[in-house]
Amino acid sequence: MFAFFMVFHFKMEEYIVNLAQGVLDLHRRGFLLLNLKPCNFLLDEHDQAIIGDFGIPLLLHGLTLPSSDLVQRLGTPNYMAPEQWEPSINGPISLETDSWGFGCSIVEMLSGVQPWRGKSPDEIYQLVAIKKEKPNIPHGLAPKVVDILYGCFEYDFRDRPLMMDILRAFKSCEGAVFNKSDSDHQMAGKRYTNWSLLKDELQIGDTVRSRKPKNSCKPESMEIPEGNVVGKETDGDSNGFILVRIHGFHNPLRVHCSMVERVTYGFAAGDWIRVRNEDKKQSPVGILHSIERDGRVTVGFIGMDTLWHGHYSELQMAESYCVGQFLRLKASVSSPRFEWPYKRGSGWATGRIAEVLPNGCLVVKFPGRFSFGEASRFLADPSEVEVVSFKTCEGVVKKYQHLEDFHWVVRPLAIALGLFTALKLGLFVGKSFSKSSRKKDGKVSISGQAGKQQQDMQNATNPVWLPHSVSNILFREGAHPAK
Structure with missing residues (x-):
């Protein structure tokens, strides 16, 4: 092992090509290694790098597991x-799962540092599976090597390169794995290759349509609703231009291969499908990963560790889901596959899709449930949920409840707005009542003063209303003459 690393830097490209070729040969025979790491790479008598330790792939063939811990994780953390x-x-x-492990092995062999060194399996699980962190790629590598390593660490394995892509990339380097002069400058701001667009090489006669954006809810304009490939500008290039003949157009259109997807028997990779013969162990709804021209398909289902292999005649189209949609469990579901929260009062809570996994599993967050700044995260089986939207909510109450599901702050804001409205209304009523009271009091006082003045005038002209002594003094009425 020590000798391997001592000579590795002198024959870097050759060793990586040897290893990639070995993994590719095993893949062609239907084996998954799932435990690629430098300590399983050996040198033979011809100074060729070979792969050892084939114990992990055999676990997929029904052998007894030596440890219960291996049931939950197949490989080295x-x-x-x-x-x-x-x-x-x-x-x-x-x-493509082996592409991640192969990328980690290359990073360790280039840098001498093991990915996630010193971390426990639980810590690595949190970093990789939950927080979605990636191993650090060393500096000073050729642009093609950096590009392929970035692809190896894509979280959706459909976006990772196959071993054939990795083999081609390192063969094309021609001894330029290290390129410290301008590698960082060249890769700055570069858009890395989307390897999912290069996995299906189109042929003349294929039916194609415009590629649908992944996880998009908005309907996109279909430049090519459906057409047939009638020509290719470059043979053997899966990243070139093709000529597509569309009904109603005289001349074929020249489009890039990445802009279209192949449609076979009405299905295309990425479609949501439902299996006709349901199995209780797995979800009946999944995502189509590939369809061959002879009708063979591979599908990702919740409840299956590997891809399901079958025939297109066993499938039918299903309702599609995308990031941003609101969901709730169907009324007919009493015990869901995954835990699902209840909302206030009764019934299932409404959540929002945050991520769609390659097997159709929906990662759902509940923005209407306050949990110290971070929305709750749950999983959902697509066969057990239904889409909810503001337009489909009947009545004002249902629409308000949907707004509450949109964000946890809606209810406190509604309460604060209600209190503010009540306070303003109370102040307005109070001021109106005060003004009316002052006006009434003013009228009473004015009328009282007028009455008093009128009474005084009457008293002045009518001595009957005055006391006798006063009337005698003023008017000399009834006064006795002086003697």
């Missing part, structure tokens, strides 16, 4: 892809 942690939920595992 430092090199495990996110879907290897609880693959029936976060998975499924696939050929």
Whole structure:
């Protein structure tokens, strides 16, 4: 092992190509390694790098597990892809799962530092599966190497390169794995390759349509609703331009391969499908990963560790889900596959899709449930939920409840607004009552003064109303003459 690392830097490209070729040969035979790491890489008598330790792949063939801990994780934590942690939920595992482990191995061999060194398995699980952190890529590498490593650490394994892509990338480097002069400058601001667009090489005669954006709820304009490939500008190039003939257009359109997707028997990779013969162990709704021209398909289902293999005739189209939609459990579901919270009063709470996993598992957050600044995170089976929108809510009460589900601050804001309105209304009524009281008092006082003045005038002209002594003095009435 020590000798391996001593000579590795002198034959870096050759060793990586040897290892990638070995993994590719195993993949072609239907084996998943799931435990790629430098300590399993050996040198033979011809100074060729080879892969050892084939124990992990055999676990998928029904052998007895020596430890219960291996049931939950297949592999070594430092090199495990996110879907290897609880693959029936976060998975499924696939050929691209080995691309993550191979990328981790390359990083360690280039830098001499093990990914997540010193971390416990639980800490690595939190970093990789929950927080979605990625291993650090060393500086000073050739742009193509940096590009392929970034692809190896994509969280959606459909966006990772296959082993054939990794092999081609390192073969094309031609001894330029290290390129410290301008590698960082060249990769700054560069848009890395989307490897999912290069996995299906189109052929003349294929039916294609405009590619749908992943996890998008907005309907996009379909430049190519459906057409047939009638020409290719470059043979053997899966990243070139093609000519597509569309009904109603005289001349074929020239489009890039990445702009279209192949449609076979009415299905395309990424479609939401439902299996006709349901199995209680797995969800009946999943995501189509690939469809061959002969009708063979692979599908990701919740409850399965690996991709489901079958025929397109066993599938039918299902309702699609995307990030941003609001969901709640169907009324017919009494015991859901995953835990789901209740809302205030009665009934299931309404959540919002935050992420869609490759097997169709929905990561749902509840913005209407306050949890110290971070929305609650739950999982959902797509076959057990239904979409809820503001337009479909009947009545003002239902619409207000949907607004409450939108964010936890809606109810406190409504309460504060109600209190503010009540306070303003109370002040307005109070001021109106005070003004009316003052006006009334003013009228009473004025009328009282007028009455008093009128009475005084009457008393002045009518001595009957005055006391006798006063009337005698003023008017000399009834006064006795002086003697």
